[in-house]
Amino acid sequence: NPVTREQRDEAIAHFKYEGTLVKDCPYGSGHINDTFLLIFEIAEMGRIKVILQRMNSAAFPKPVEVMENITGVTSFLKKKIIENGGDPERETLNVIPAVDGKPYYIDSTGDYWRSYKFITDASTYDLVEKPEQFYESAVAFGNFQSLLSDYPAETLHETIEKFHDTRNRFALFKKAVEEDVMGRAASVEKEIRFVLEREEIANCFAEMLDRHELPLRVTHNDTKLNNVMLDDKTGKGICVIDLDTVMPGLAMNDFGDSIRFGASTALEDETDLTKVSCSMELFELYTKGFLKGCDGKLTSKEIELMPMGAKTMTFECGMRFLTDYLQGDKYFRIHREGHNLDRCRTQFKLVEDMEQKWYTMNEIVKKYSNN
Ligand code: ADP
Ligand code: MG
Ligand code: MG
Structure with missing residues (x-):
């Protein structure tokens, strides 16, 4: 209203x-x-x-x-x-x-x-006009991590419960497949198999958290370009805004969601999957900016897991689109028949592409990891 x-x-x-x-x-x-x-x-x-x-x-x-x-x-x-x-x-x-x-x-x-x-004297941009803006947003979100690295993250409210609990999202997905309320499961067998074959992605961070191997951080959870104010004169990312989704979480997930969305060569609902890939140029640019902004505040384990953050967030997002498709498009607003299925396919294409580029992604992270 x-x-x-x-x-x-x-x-x-x-x-x-x-x-x-x-x-x-x-x-x-x-x-x-x-x-x-x-x-x-x-x-x-x-x-x-x-x-x-x-x-x-x-x-x-x-x-x-x-x-x-x-x-x-x-x-x-x-x-x-x-x-x-x-x-x-x-x-x-x-x-x-x-x-x-x-x-x-x-x-x-x-x-x-x-x-x-x-x-x-600063502006937000809905679309990346030049790569430097993507880089500057990475510096700003990295700096946000750095400035808040000694904030007691556990005192923050989890305003959306289990938001990036990928293991839980996997369980909800399996339930949606079993219930199959729309009778759509048979038609997306391939996509379902894609998820089931990759359960270890969903469990990876959850198991490490269970073992207390990862620090809980203040995460932003909506790390889009238009949530960073860029200085009108210098173009530098000066301030992260839109803090509605600030919650305790993992640094790799904030990084990963930016890659999922910002390093993709196509729109989230592209139907021509040959156009969908994870650009290693953009991945490198964002990694460089993010680590510069983090200014040495991440643990070496967190840095090492940055590619895993990208894969996890992309897998989780695809799985959520598929879950919603199976449940009758109740959560994500659709503008055409099968829209959530199209969205799920772009995400899975990106996951596959990251699997192929895994070595390169890890080498890029290593290259910028000791600044
Ligand atoms: P939403 O959650 O709807 O995206 P935002 O908090 O991001 O809301 O605000 C929407 C837009 O308003 C931002 O993209 C930015 O352009 C502008 N804006 C928000 N807060 C400020 C601020 N403090 N100063 C200047 N512009 C702002
Ligand atoms: Mg916003
Ligand atoms: Mg918002």
């Missing part, structure tokens, strides 16, 4: 803003929240921009926990950035509290709102 004028006015009146509102309009191209830009005129100070968002309650049923994660992480980042001599107004999100001091406002319809200082 779209945001009404009354709702917006009510929200605006309940945050700690200074000055007179002179502009107020929808902003950006995010798909999850409803984002608005507000401009205030303050005597002798000029114009101040702020971001106001209605949070998506369908995607995030626990908004209070989401905001607890965000305030925890951003206040920690702010301290770190100041210690490092950076600009805390531009290098992290800054939550503007509501009038009652809370980091959110609940309007009379029950919707949750939050507000951030506007990050000036």
